[in-house]
Amino acid sequence: MKEVDVEAEKNILSRIHREMLVDHTSNIDDVMKYVAEEAVLVPPNSPMIDGAKAIREAVKEMVKTKVVSMSGGVTRLEVGKSGDLAYDIGRFRIVNQGPEGPVKEEGYFVTLYKKIEGQWKFMGQIWNNVNQK
Numbered sequence: 791m792k793e794v795d796v797e798a799e800k801n802i803l804s805r806i807h808r809e810m811l812v813d814h815t816s817n818i819d820d821v822m823k824y825v826a827e828e829a830v831l832v833p834p835n836s837p838m839i840d841g842a843k844a845i846r847e848a849v850k851e852m853v854k855t856k857v858v859s860m861s862g863g864v865t866r867l868e869v870g871k872s873g874d875l876a877y878d879i880g881r882f883r884i885v886n887q888g889p890e891g892p893v894k895e896e897g898y899f900v901t902l903y904k905k906i907e908g909q910w911k912f913m914g915q916i917w918n919n920v921n922q923k
Contacts, residue, residue, distance in 0.1 A: 794873030799910075803876055803903060806910055807864060811901075821849050824912045826904065832916035834897070856887040874905040882917070896921040 810821050822842065831839040831848060839848050862882035869876040883896045899917035903910050 792873075794869065794871065796869045796873075799869045799873060799876065800867050802910055803867060803869070803878065804864065806903070806912070807878060807901065810912060811915075812860065812863070818846060818849055818853065822846055824910070826906060826911035826913050829912055830914040832914065834918045858885040858887055858892055860884045876903040876910070877901060878903075894921070895919050 806824050810824055822845070825842050825845055827842045829842055829845055831845055833839070839845055860882070861884075862880060864878045864880040866879040867876070868878075878901045879899070881896075881898050884894070886893045886895070897918045897920045899915055901915040902913040904913045905911070
């Protein structure tokens with residue numbers, strides 16, 4: 791078995807996480823290039839969003855939201871010894887502009903990644919809101 795450069799893989803995954811989930815781009819294709827066909831999103835108090843096609847539609851709606859501020863980030867990033875599975879855990883604080891003023895959300899997330907045909911792909915994320923106002 792080939793030895794895995796865990797730090798190099800973590801750097802790649804950190805970049806992917808930032809590009810997908812932090813930079814808040816309006817270019818859907820920039821986000822979707824990382825999403826596996828069988829990926830899922832598990833948002834709080836909502837049905838699971840299953841598959842890349844459904845995630846694309848959800849992302850189209852998400853990027854319409856004006857982000858006022860965002861903070862937090864990954865607090866733990868682990869890559870399996872095999873080098874083909876990884877996860878990250880973190881915290882977020884975000885303020886979006888809602889129709890009636892700012893909407894504040896704060897919570898935690900877990901993101902899963904799998905290396906498919908040599909490329910890291912987003913497999914899913916679950917998050918919660920511990921303080922929504």
